[in-house]
Amino acid sequence: MTALVLDCDGVLADTERYGHLPAFNTTFERYGLPVRWSEDDYAVKLRIGGGKERMASLFDDPGFAAAAGVPDDEEGRRELLARWHRTKTEEFTRLVAQGRVPPRPGIARLVSAAVTGGWTVAVASTSAEPSVRAVLTTAVGAELAGRIPVFAGDVVPAKKPDPAVYELTVAELGLDRDDTLVVEDSRNGLLAATGAGLPCLVTVNGYTRSESFDEAVLVVSELGDPGRPPVEVLADRAGVAPGEQVELEDLRRCLRGRGTGGGR
Known part of the structure; x- marks a missing residue:
């Protein structure tokens, strides 16, 4: 799976x-x-x-x-x-x-493609669950959001970079670590994912771009969408070589060619 x-x-x-x-x-x-x-x-x-x-x-x-x-x-x-x-x-x-918090490029597109392609999709966050569900609904729409399990807030006692929330997600959903890709934006999140033995793709933002992501399989400026400038590849340790935007097949390549990232 x-x-x-x-x-x-x-x-x-x-x-x-x-x-x-x-x-x-x-x-x-x-x-x-x-x-x-x-x-x-x-x-x-x-x-x-x-x-x-x-x-x-x-x-x-x-x-x-x-x-x-x-x-x-x-x-x-x-x-x-x-x-x-x-x-x-x-x-x-x-x-x-109020629409004051803009979804990031590529999220709705990739989540829809993953669900349609039979992937299990989940959200794992250390933010409060009502906040996470509100953001998820705005980002992908109510119908799709209702099909995505959320692990958030105080569901675990330790916050990222502790891997507890990812360990819980893997256990609750019965996921195979080798076939589970995490998308994070910060070093704390990357360390939480790799600490749980999961490969991680990082999409940076203005606050995190200068952080170290040595353990990530792929690091990009954003996931991209049609009509936007091409994504900037900051590190590619799995030979993914995405095009102008990150596609579902690129996520599969992240799993097939984990490179130096994602290992326990």
Whole structure:
């Protein structure tokens, strides 16, 4: 059984710049918190897997904790963080519903081709499940999204780069690791995929382009669509040699010629 497992943020849509960052800042403003993240600030925060975990990093600043009235006890902090994150998820979902978060090129085309071709397609993300489902529906349409299983949020205790979410996806769907290709956009995601023994194609974005992707089978600027500029191939360790856009046959070549990427 051939399978395609997709990350959400930065793969299904350009969510970080147009969705998550403004949703975090709106949440901070709504709660009167003394912080606003610039794009440069957020680029640093993206090294932390998970939205709640990024928010929790604010607690490391004693000045912020005092100004924001953060409780000293662990339970109080956990409840406060959960409340902030619920608000952030609601705001992010609103932005997606308003069409403010653009799907990435090639996603709808390739997901449709994979499902039609009999592939198992799933989404594995460390973002909150309501956010992931909203993005998936916007990216591929409600009918197709309803046929795609989603593993997201707190379904596993450890976030990427830990491979737990991919290990769970493989186990729950009964996937063959040698016939399962992951699409990621960041080094943390790549490490999570390869840590689970899965070959990985990386489609970079503005936040991640400069990261190291030495373990990836194929690294491209985007998946591409008709009418767009040809995709830029940044690394090709499996001899895939895609044309102007990445096609389903290119994904098959990623699996057949794993090169140096994807091994345990």
